[in-house]
Amino acid sequence: xxxxxxxxxxxxxxxxxxxxxxxxxxxxxxxxxxxxxxxxxxxxxxxxxxxxxxxxxxxxxxxxxxxxxxxxxxxxxxxxxxxxxxxxxxxxxxxxxxxxxxxxxxxxxxxxxxxxxxxxxxxxxxxxxxxxxxxxxxxxxxxxxxxxxxxxxxxxxxxxxxxxxxxxxxxxxxxxxxxxxxxxxxxxxxxxxxxxxxxxxxxxxxxxxxxxxxxxxxxxxxxxxxxxxxxxxxxxxxxxxxxxxxxxxxxxxxxxxxxxxxxxxxxxxxxxxxxxxxxxxxxxxxxxxxxxxxxxxxxxxxxxxxxxxxxxxxxxxxxxxxxxxxxxxxxxxx
Amino acid sequence: xxxxxxxxxxxxxxxxxxxxxxxxxxxxxxxxxxxxxxxxxxxxxxxxxxxxxxxxxxxxxxxxxxxxxxxxxxxxxxxxxxxxxxxxxxxxxxxxxxxxxxxxxxxxxxxxxxxxxxxxxxxxxxxxxxxxxxxxxxxxxxxxxxxxxxxxxxxxxxxxxxxxxxxxxxxxxxxxxxxxxxxxxxxxxxxxxxxxxxxxxxxxxxxxxxxxxxxxxxxxxxxxxxxxxxxxxxxxxxxxxxxxxxxxxxxxxxxxxxxxxxxxxxxxxxxxxxxxxxxxxxxxxxxxxxxxxxxxxxxxxxxxxxxxxxxxxxxxxx
Numbered sequence: 323x324x325x326x327x328x329x330x331x332x333x334x335x336x337x338x339x340x341x342x343x344x345x346x347x348x349x350x351x352x353x354x355x356x357x358x359x360x361x362x363x364x365x366x367x368x369x370x371x372x373x374x375x376x377x378x379x380x381x382x383x384x385x386x387x388x389x390x391x392x393x394x395x396x397x398x399x400x401x402x403x404x405x406x407x408x409x410x411x412x413x414x415x416x417x418x419x420x421x422x423x424x425x426x427x428x429x430x431x432x433x434x435x436x437x438x439x440x441x442x443x444x445x446x447x448x449x450x451x452x453x454x455x456x457x458x459x460x461x462x463x464x465x466x467x468x469x470x471x472x473x474x475x476x477x478x479x480x481x482x483x484x485x486x487x488x489x490x491x492x493x494x495x496x497x498x499x500x501x502x503x504x505x506x507x508x509x510x511x512x513x514x515x516x517x518x519x520x521x522x523x524x525x526x527x528x529x530x531x532x533x534x535x536x537x538x539x540x541x542x543x544x545x546x547x548x549x550x551x552x553x554x555x556x557x558x559x560x561x562x563x564x565x566x567x568x569x570x571x572x573x574x575x576x577x578x579x580x581x582x583x584x585x586x587x588x589x590x591x592x593x594x595x596x597x598x599x600x601x602x603x604x605x606x607x608x609x610x611x612x613x614x615x616x617x618x619x620x621x622x623x624x625x626x627x628x629x630x631x632x633x634x635x636x637x638x639x640x641x642x643x644x645x646x647x648x649x650x651x652x653x654x655x656x
Numbered sequence: 657x658x659x660x661x662x663x664x665x666x667x668x669x670x671x672x673x674x675x676x677x678x679x680x681x682x683x684x685x686x687x688x689x690x691x692x693x694x695x696x697x698x699x700x701x702x703x704x705x706x707x708x709x710x711x712x713x714x715x716x717x718x719x720x721x722x723x724x725x726x727x728x729x730x731x732x733x734x735x736x737x738x739x740x741x742x743x744x745x746x747x748x749x750x751x752x753x754x755x756x757x758x759x760x761x762x763x764x765x766x767x768x769x770x771x772x773x774x775x776x777x778x779x780x781x782x783x784x785x786x787x788x789x790x791x792x793x794x795x796x797x798x799x800x801x802x803x804x805x806x807x808x809x810x811x812x813x814x815x816x817x818x819x820x821x822x823x824x825x826x827x828x829x830x831x832x833x834x835x836x837x838x839x840x841x842x843x844x845x846x847x848x849x850x851x852x853x854x855x856x857x858x859x860x861x862x863x864x865x866x867x868x869x870x871x872x873x874x875x876x877x878x879x880x881x882x883x884x885x886x887x888x889x890x891x892x893x894x895x896x897x898x899x900x901x902x903x904x905x906x907x908x909x910x911x912x913x914x915x916x917x918x919x920x921x922x923x924x925x926x927x928x929x930x931x932x933x934x935x936x937x938x939x940x941x942x943x944x945x946x947x948x949x950x951x952x953x954x955x956x957x958x959x960x961x962x963x964x965x966x967x968x969x970x971x972x973x974x
Contacts, residue, residue: 377841492928520704520868522925525912529924547842550914554921577916591842593871595898595915602875604846608811624843 337408338365339509339541340389345403347384347393349612355401356612358384359565362403363638366509371535371542373556373573375549375588377609380562382545386511389543390428391420407509425452429502429540431531433514435494439486445497446482452504466504473500473530492523499531506538513545528555549588553577558644561585564610564620567638570646581647583625619649627651657731659830659862660693660716660749665725667708667715671933684932685711687886689725693830693862700865700873700894702909703883704929709866710754712883713832716864717749718742730829747777750823754835756815760807766793767803770821777826788825796821796851813844817851824855830862837872849876870913874898882906885940886932887956892965902967904945939970947971 345362348355359381366372376382387393389405391412405412407427415423424430432438440448446466453462470478473496486494495515502510515531516524532555535542544556552559553573561569561582569582580586587605607624610616616623618633625632631650638648667686670679685708693699701709714720716727722736729749735741753759760769770789774780780788790800796817807815816836823831833852837845853876856863867873873880873894880897882890882905890903901907911923927944930936936943938953945952951970959966 377843490928520929521870522704522908522912523928525914525922525924526926528914528922548914549842550916553916553918554914573918577918587843589916591846592916593869593875595871595874595910595913596917602846602849602872604850605843606847608813608844609841611811 336368338406339368339370339408340366340543341404341406342385342389343404343406345385345388345405346401347381347388348399348401350397350399351613353613355399357401357565357615358398358612360615362562362565362567364560364567364570366541366543368508368541369539370558371532371544371556373552373559374543374545374562375547375552375559376562377547379609379611381565382562383513385562386430386513386543386545389511390424390430391415422456425501425507426456426505427507427509429505429507429510431495431498431502431510431512431515434518435491435498436486436518438498439494441486444483444485445489449482449497449501449504452501456505458505469500469504470497473497473503473534474526491519492527495519495523495527496530499527499534503534503538503540507540509541509543510535511543511545514547515544516551517546517548524551531555549592561588564615565612566620566648567646568621568648570638570644572644575642575645581641581645581652582621582649583627583651584621587624657695658692658728659695659697659730660691660864661728661731662689662691662716663726663728665689665691665712665715665727666723667711667720668723681933684886684935686715686722687932687935689883689886689888691881691888691891693864695829695862696860697878698856698863698865698876700867700877700880701883702867702870702873702880704868704909706929706932707883708886708932709868709883710834713751713834713864713866717751717832719751747826748829749832750826750828750830751832751834752816752819752823752836755839756812756819757807757839759819760815762807765804765806766798766818769807769818770825773822773826779826792821792825795824795855811844812840813847816840816848820848820851820855824859824861827859828861830864832864832866834866835868836865838867838869845872870909882909885929885935887940887968889941889969890965890967892967896963896965900973902962902965902972903941903969904947904973905941907973908944939968947973 343363345359346357347359348357362385374382388400449466450462467478470481475481516527519527546552556573558572559576560567563584569585580589590603591605593602605624619636622628622632636648636650638646640646641652665686666688668682668684671681671683672678673680689712701712703709711720715722727734727736729745767789770792771785774785774788793800798817837848840848865873865877877894879893881888884905890906901910908925912925914922925944930943939956942948942952957968957970959968962972
């Protein structure tokens with residue numbers, strides 16, 4: 323136990339790998355700028371698996387893309403905020419500097435491995451590309467084969483010679499993990515890495531990802547809509563709703579005592595495999611579209627605890643050592 | 657009475673190759689499946705992608721031609737080789753598809769989408785069909801202001817409500833629900849399932865629920881069939897299946913689902929589903945089964961009955 327505590331404090335004292343502060347991203351539309359995220363802030367510590375959870379359209383993927391400066395252009399704009407990778411401001415890097423960050427300092431695993439790989443090139447070419455670009459010295463071929471062996475291919479040479487369409491979804495995702503890990507980046511962004519896969523393969527891939535994360539001692543920004551996956555594999559999480567972070571918490575306290583009414587709704591909406599008589603609970607209403615985001619708390623129309631204060635905008639405030647929540651229910655208590 | 661009774665159903669898709677498109681093999685999507693659904697029952701078919709569960713649902717309604725086997729709808733045997741033999745049953749057997757973004761015609765208004773089946777099956781006449789459409793929309797919780805809108809104006813959850821309204825309008829006896837919730841967000845998923853359950857109760861429907869999500873299926877089904885590589889490997893009442901799975905695959909499937917319980921890590925089932933073209937000899941699951949023994953190489957096991965459970969395994973778990 324003491325060992326755990328020491329570990330925890332040593333994590334707390336270290337400098338974050340990634341610091342996102344007040345990040346606001348907007349789409350440029352005919353009606354002007356439509357904000358997709360609203361002052362998103364979070365930090366990822368070394369060696370940590372940080373979960374970012376939310377429903378489709380809440381802005382989690384766009385946040386991830388902005389960290390790699392891969393926002394669709396033209397059409398998207400970062401209107402305010404900063405992103406620091408250790409102590410370098412990513413948003414002020416030049417195009418060339420940014421290219422040397424991608425793959426080397428930040429690795430990325432996309433949702434659809436079949437769409438993320440080039441269908442016209444054999445796997446080997448796609449792996450070597452990264453080594454070539456970052457001017458990796460000798461024995462590249464050997465390194466690539468070793469890496470594939472490491473992610474669970476007993477016969478790497480056959481995989482290297484194959485084209486993406488010859489491999490299954492699970493195999494492709496292993497290749498993606500290999501690409502993300504090639505240069506031992508200090509941060510890996512995994513955007514829905516297992517959503518396109520079956521449950522049995524999902525467990526394999528997650529286990530592999532976590533094992534590799536420990537091996538090269540990196541941090542992971544783990545983006546998913548699947549709360550159970552976050553619960554199993556992350557240390558800390560942030561819940562996003564309609565472009566805002568509504569809660570930040572560490573996992574144990576989140577599962578036993580979620581703070582925000584939306585978090586509670588999400589947990590209750592999960593069918594419980596272990597209960598004798600599982601009930602399905604839903605959150606009434608629909609997830610709003612960015613152009614319909616209203617004033618005040620954006621969850622208030624669907625919230626059963628909404629009261630008069632909720633027409634103001636709630637700020638993210640600390641309620642404990644590691645807990646933050648954007649909800650007026652907690653303002654009352656303070 | 658069985659609303660649906662399938663015996664030894666096979667659905668094979670030919671693979672052609674060469675200049676003359678010679679048939680070089682078959683994808684055995686549904687391979688010797690027997691299944692029945694009683695009136696008013698909710699029966700689920702679960703399995704991983706590519707196991708043939710969707711093909712099974714489509715074949716049961718004659719939307720994909722079966723290769724062999726017998727299908728009886730409401731105790732009346734269908735001639736599976738003749739498309740028109742399904743026709744008298746179309747009104748009673750409906751289907752809701754997985755992706756509400758592709759299952760609604762983008763060029764038709766909601767009014768058109770919902771009125772078409774009502775007119776086709778003469779539930780309403782041209783004069784009073786509007787009234788029927790409005791009643792349907794209210795029934796599934798859609799505002800009637802939307803009548804003249806096109807599908808693109810709706811969110812996933814609303815679209816799925818439209819698809820449900822279209823299916824229930826002609827008062828069917830059974831609906832095949834093919835992954836109806838998997839394209840939706842968690843918070844909306846439960847809304848759609850609850851709507852289906854409520855309609856089921858009101859209209860005394862039978863539901864065939866095709867899903868990959870075991871935890872969702874648990875909450876709603878009476879009986880569950882587990883499919884692997886075109887074959888049913890286990891069938892059991894919902895409570896038995898989750899409490900004491902008999903087939904190693906069912907057990908592996910249950911254990912691989914992540915839960916909120918941080919002390920219980922998902923277990924790993926090694927390997928991947930083999931190709932349905934070259935089926936392994938013997939038990940279809942043996943290449944991934946940790947209990948596999950010599951006997952499993954012989955041939956695919958017959959079903960044995962343990963309590964209410966039917967399981968195709970030489971060494972069912974106890």
